[in-house]
Amino acid sequence: MGDHADSAAWRSSPAAEQVGDGWDHTGSWQQQDGSRRPDTSWQNWQDASGPAAEQRPGGTEHWRPRLESLGLRWSRGSGDGGPFRRERDGRLAGGVAAGLARRTGFDVTTIRVVLVVATVVTSGLCAAAYVVTWLIVPAVGAESSIASKALADRRGIGLAVGLTSALGVMLAIASALNVAWITSLAFPLIVCAAGLALIWRNAPQDELAYVRRLADPVGMVGGGPRSRTVARVIVACLLLILGLVALLSGHERYALFRPLAGIVLVIAGITMALGPWWLRIAKNLVDERQARIRAEERAEMASRVHDSVLQTLALIQRRAADPHQVTQLARAQERELRAWLFDAKAPGSTEGQADTVADGVRMIQQEVEAQHGMSVDAVTVGNCELNDDLRALLAAAREATVNAAKWSGAPVVSLFAEVEPDAVSLFVRDRGCGFDPAAVPGDRKGLTESVHARMARRGGTTTVRSAPGEGTEVSLTMPRSVADRLPRRP
Amino acid sequence: MTSGHPASAGGSRAATTGAPRVFLVDDHGMFRSGVRSELSGEVDIVGEADDVGPAIAGISECEPDVVLLDVHLPGGGGQDVVTAVKAEHPQVRFLALSASDAPEDVIAVIRAGARGYVTKTISGPELVDAVRRVAAGDAVFSPRLAGFVLDAFAAAAPAGMDRPTFDPELDQLTTREREVLRLIARGYTYREVAKELFISVKTVESHVSSVLRKLQLSTRHQLTRWAAERRLT
Numbered sequence: 199m200g201d202h203a204d205s206a207a208w209r210s211s212p213a214a215e216q217v218g219d220g221w222d223h224t225g226s227w228q229q230q231d232g233s234r235r236p237d238t239s240w241q242n243w244q245d246a247s248g249p250a251a252e253q254r255p256g257g258t259e260h261w262r263p264r265l266e267s268l269g270l271r272w273s274r275g276s277g278d279g280g281p282f283r284r285e286r287d288g289r290l291a292g293g294v295a296a297g298l299a300r301r302t303g304f305d306v307t308t309i310r311v312v313l314v315v316a317t318v319v320t321s322g323l324c325a326a327a328y329v330v331t332w333l334i335v336p337a338v339g340a341e342s343s344i345a346s347k348a349l350a351d352r353r354g355i356g357l358a359v360g361l362t363s364a365l366g367v368m369l370a371i372a373s374a375l376n377v378a379w380i381t382s383l384a385f386p387l388i389v390c391a392a393g394l395a396l397i398w399r400n401a402p403q404d405e406l407a408y409v410r411r412l413a414d415p416v417g418m419v420g421g422g423p424r425s426r427t428v429a430r431v432i433v434a435c436l437l438l439i440l441g442l443v444a445l446l447s448g449h450e451r452y453a454l455f456r457p458l459a460g461i462v463l464v465i466a467g468i469t470m471a472l473g474p475w476w477l478r479i480a481k482n483l484v485d486e487r488q489a490r491i492r493a494e495e496r497a498e499m500a501s502r503v504h505d506s507v508l509q510t511l512a513l514i515q516r517r518a519a520d521p522h523q524v525t526q527l528a529r530a531q532e533r534e535l536r537a538w539l540f541d542a543k544a545p546g547s548t549e550g551q552a553d554t555v556a557d558g559v560r561m562i563q564q565e566v567e568a569q570h571g572m573s574v575d576a577v578t579v580g581n582c583e584l585n586d587d588l589r590a591l592l593a594a595a596r597e598a599t600v601n602a603a604k605w606s607g608a609p610v611v612s613l614f615a616e617v618e619p620d621a622v623s624l625f626v627r628d629r630g631c632g633f634d635p636a637a638v639p640g641d642r643k644g645l646t647e648s649v650h651a652r653m654a655r656r657g658g659t660t661t662v663r664s665a666p667g668e669g670t671e672v673s674l675t676m677p678r679s680v681a682d683r684l685p686r687r688p
Numbered sequence: 689m690t691s692g693h694p695a696s697a698g699g700s701r702a703a704t705t706g707a708p709r710v711f712l713v714d715d716h717g718m719f720r721s722g723v724r725s726e727l728s729g730e731v732d733i734v735g736e737a738d739d740v741g742p743a744i745a746g747i748s749e750c751e752p753d754v755v756l757l758d759v760h761l762p763g764g765g766g767q768d769v770v771t772a773v774k775a776e777h778p779q780v781r782f783l784a785l786s787a788s789d790a791p792e793d794v795i796a797v798i799r800a801g802a803r804g805y806v807t808k809t810i811s812g813p814e815l816v817d818a819v820r821r822v823a824a825g826d827a828v829f830s831p832r833l834a835g836f837v838l839d840a841f842a843a844a845a846p847a848g849m850d851r852p853t854f855d856p857e858l859d860q861l862t863t864r865e866r867e868v869l870r871l872i873a874r875g876y877t878y879r880e881v882a883k884e885l886f887i888s889v890k891t892v893e894s895h896v897s898s899v900l901r902k903l904q905l906s907t908r909h910q911l912t913r914w915a916a917e918r919r920l921t
Contacts, residue, residue: 540790573809577835577873580842612831612875616838625874671874 283338284331292332292397292405322386329393337405347400353482354399358392360472360479365391367468371461506534526571533564555622556581558592559615562599566611570603573610580617582678587656588622591676594652594660598626598672601649606630606670621677629669635662649674708823711752712736713743713769714785715762719808723756723785726812731819739763744772751777753823757802759786759793767800774801783822785810791836799904804828826893827900834872837903861899868895 285296288306295313299306316324333345348354369384398406510531517523537560552558556578563574584592595613602611608630615624650660653674664670710731714720715738724733734750737743740763747755747769755773757766770782782802786794794805803822806815807830818828829837841861861869864885871881878896882889 575831575875577831579835579838579873610875614831614835614870614874616870616873627875629875 282335283340284335286338292328293337294328294331294335297335297338322383322390326386326389326393329390329397332397333393337402340402344397344400344405348396351396351400353479353486354396356479357399357483358395360476361391361395362388363472364476367465371464502538506538507531522571525573526567529567529573530564533560533567552584552592554581554583555588555592555615555617558584558588559595559613559624562592562596563613565596566599566603570600572603572608574599574603574613575610576613576615578615578617582617582622587658587676587679590652590656591622591624591658591674594649594658594674595624595626595672597649597652598674602626602628602630602670602672606632608669619678621675623676624674625671626674627669627671632664632666632668632670634666635664707732708753708819709734709750710819711743711747711750711755713738713747713755713761713766714758715739715760716758719758723815727816727819730816740768740772743769747773747780748776752780754819755780755782756785756819757782757797759784759797765793766797766802770797770800770802781822781825783818783828791839794833794836795840795903798833798900801904803900804830805833806830807832825897827896829869829872829896829899831873831875834869837899838866838869838873840903861902865895865899868892869899872896 282301283297284293285300286293288296290296290310295309296306298304298309302309313324313328317328333348334343336343365384365388369381369387373381373384510527514524514527517527552561559576559578563576566572566574582588595615599611599613602608606628608628610628612627613624614627615622649672653660653676656676658674658676661673662670663673708731710727710733712720712723712733713736714723717738720736720738724736727733731754734752735746737746738761740761743755743757743761755769757769759766761769766782766784766786773780773782782797784794784797784802784805785808786797786805787808798805803825804818804827806818806828810818810830821828838861867885868881871884872878876884878889878892882892885892
């Protein structure tokens with residue numbers, strides 16, 4: 199990690215580049231010698247990458263002195279001298295060029311230009327080297343390279359081998375047609391394809407985005423999926439036409455016929471032989487993906503159940519002596535589980551802001567049950583979005599419900615909400631002690647007033663019916679404005 | 689009709705006077721024993737079953753007055769039991785009992801022929817009362833069921849206005865029925881509803897039974913659509 203932190207410092211303060219001793223405090227950096235030739239730095243590179251580094255062809259080396267002698271050293275800063283790592287920031291694909299730039303002190307763009315030129319000059323070998331480097335050099339901050347993971351990935355290796363064999367077939371066809379330039383690309387092509395397949399299978403999530411961009415450049419073009427499909431078809435047609443032209447240019451039209459027929463036979467033969475195997479690889483990949491999804495779902499389910507149901511059951515066992523609290527816990531858990539199973543709401547997500555009348559009623563129910571330890575039977579008919587008027591209505595209903603919970607002494611409060619085209623009504627009813635509206639005690643009166651005032655300010659009406667011993671019912675009605683009457687079902 | 693039970697000869701016919709004979713269908717043994725202990729003394733529990741097949745066989749054999757039926761059973765829905773038994777023994781009455789809130793399940797059982805719906809959180813005395821009511825041929829609407837029914841019939845009302853309905857009698861609730869349902873949804877008992885509307889309890893019962901009949905016989909597609917919409921959410 200120290201490595202990573204220092205690299206960030208290096209990027210963020212260009213001034214530090216000039217001060218050679220700015221790096222001395224970390225013991226791991228050796229000689230800060232700006233004039234050191236880049237070639238010596240490959241030793242570290244090879245230390246990090248192990249024997250597989252042998253595969254790196256000379257192609258990447260021979261351009262360096264040449265270009266330097268041509269005066270291409272203009273942007274050389276001081277390299278950090280640390281081990282070669284693929285850069286995470288400022289990468290285009292694998293971060294190899296950015297890593298090289300950081301290691302050697304050259305400008306990233308210079309290195310990229312050089313890499314592209316080298317790819318053309320070496321007819322693709324450099325690209326293969328790039329992919330191999332991507333595989334065997336760990337990214338900054340990563341502990342191991344992708345290759346070390348890929349070695350354990352048998353399916354990935356199978357896929358790579360499958361791709362290689364498919365490519366081999368195509369190249370055999372090309373060589374049969376005497377298309378020399380394709381044949382010369384055979385080795386780099388196969389290495390790139392197999393390497394990218396392994397990277398795709400084993401790279402961490404953040405790197406996969408770059409692989410995807412490499413694999414599907416068209417998909418990255420902006421626009422909707424439709425225009426992307428169009429772009430893809432156009433590119434595919436262009437490639438097909440180019441391929442056909444390349445084929446036809448080397449042959450007479452009719453002379454092409456016999457080799458083509460032969461190739462079709464060869465392809466058919468190879469497909470017959472290897473097709474099932476390719477299919478199995480593809481099917482394995484799909485199966486594996488589905489199994490992973492299932493396992494993830496199961497794990498999520500288990501953790502949800504653990505967080506909610508199992509915790510509540512444990513609580514209930516501990517509080518078995520208090521039937522009141524047990525009922526309360528069981529009810530709260532039941533509601534939460536129901537919301538998750540039937541309404542697809544994550545546990546706990548019903549808290550916070552309600553958007554609809556039904557949500558609001560559910561929240562009142564939940565809150566009052568949790569705070570006052572009594573049952574609230576809530577029934578909602580119809581539903582609509584909340585506006586300020588309806589929020590006031592719900593706030594008044596909440597007051598009335600809390601009031602009933604506090605004073606009525608009844609074990610159950612019924613809450614009924616009905617959304618009609620021209621009004622929303624809410625009824626809060628209990629069968630508790632009730633009171634005489636003509637002789638209300640001060641505290642009750644205060645509450646009634648607050649509910650009443652809240653409703654009146656918004657043009658709603660409040661009716662309170664009660665008699666001693668017969669319970670209480672508060673009816674709240676809020677008219678809806680024309681604009682809000684668009685129906686909305688739950 | 690072949691029942692070896694000694695009480696069945698006179699008992700099932702005279703259900704309203706004596707203790708109703710009850711058959712329990714629920715896949716949870718613990719819940720069955722709970723209900724049995726709550727109902728003991730008040731009703732006569734003649735049998736129980738834990739799945740669709742045994743339930744149909746058992747009910748056909750002992751011909752109870754009331755079947756307490758779980759909406760969800762391992763071998764299918766409660767409505768399968770209702771449909772199968774109703775064909776042979778139309779006099780058997782069903783009361784749906786469920787922990788499920790999913791309205792379409794509840795409505796499905798009611799439409800299959802159940803006379804009412806209560807939630808499993810109902811108290812013992814209330815359950816006894818509901819069983820008696822169903823045994824007497826009345827409908828039992830809990831506040832929640834009343835809410836579902838209002839919702840189902842209100843759902844497509846604006847859209848249904850401009851569309852000819854096959855049977856307006858069955859496809860709409862009368863103002864009075866709606867009033868009764870609303871009061872039930874607000875938590876009123878039948879007696880309280882009667883007092884509120886200045887009608888007799890019998891009239892309330894007949895309104896509720898009429899709503900139940902409409903719910904069961906209505907062919908309006910809005911009802912199906914409503915259920916489908918609820919399932920989607």
